[in-house]
Amino acid sequence: MTPDPGTPQRPEVGALIELIQTRYHDTHRREFPEAIRLARKVEAVHAAEPECPRGLADLLALMLDDLESHQQREERVLFPMLLAGGSPMVRFPIARMMAEHLDVEEQLIRLRTLTHDFANPLGACDTWRGLTQLCRKLDADLREHMRLENEELFAPFMD
Template structure:
């Protein structure tokens, strides 16, 4: 087997080529969005991971995936305006619908099972913090930053680009804060593994939290590592 990916590659680079690598990275708690620009070599050292094991798993998965003739969108080749529309109508739309709906489940299991499972109090707090952070963040992107980027695509100028960088200054910090909240949620839910006595609502909540994490990481990856890097 030829090693397509090495320890010199960054998680962000790998996910661009091989989107399903995000599943492996999530399983091993390797950041591919907010901190995805660090070479795997640094990640392995910091996380005390066996590089050979992870790279073998990654390259084997990629080899099998390639055999299935999967088509990958080359996001780097997509105009910024099209990428923005994809982010808004796919990822933002998903969160705008899912955040309040899932919040009801988080509140329900906390109210019903919180006495027996104290970590649900922390889950309730972290989730609502994440919800507020992302709702405010998406409004800022859609009302301020994204229109500026679309205007720059049509009428580029150094002045407008400087303004975009200025307005965009805090977005990546907000991404990192949201990513940290998701990591804490994953930790206190034992990697979204419900307890053996969990009811259906409990299990549904954990499954939807896992789906939300996946979508948000892909969402942030497209913004941090593709859209913002193109400016």
């Protein structure tokens, strides 16, 4: 049977994993340290200002630690299992990854709160504006990364 041309086709597992690793995992590994650096600078320079995102650097550092552990488990254990075709046992690591995605969503709520919904205060310096822009990007990237894994990569193995 020929697929309906109007129906989106699920990308091949290997291509999806490659996309996730290059577009998201590698990008997170580059961008989180820069966001932490910027947050530390903003917190140090603007500590006395009421809008200062106090605790943002610590939150970003925690997120990076959690994310690195999560991504390593995916890359070393889960992705090879999926590339091998999966097995009934693959449901357990997938369920764990999906539960961790819920934790990331909670962290993203905190990120949005600390950055005042990604809004800069009047007269924000270049560093603060750059930090806000990068945090907005991290939020969007993480949300799309998790959606891609949950809905496109993991879902077929959970049926």
